[in-house]
Amino acid sequence: MSDILITKAKYWGFICQHDDSNFWLILPQQANQRWKLQQAEDRWILSVGDVPQISLNTEEAIAFLLKLSEY
DSSP states (O other): OHHHHHHHHHHTTOEEEEOTTSOEEEEOSSTTOOEEEEEETTEEEEEETTEEEEEEOHHHHHHHHHHHHTO
């Protein structure tokens, strides 16, 4: 399921890379935005300013990125 999210995130222009634990990390298109989505097993942790805010499932993470890609 994370493959679908990564494919969509790359298509929408987000930066996708692996972190030190070999989990996916999705970063914003603009460096001045301070959020990130970090894979945690089958969930995605949304952090703002390096402070974890919410745990999302893959569908919720896709919806979050889709909304951001519309701006």
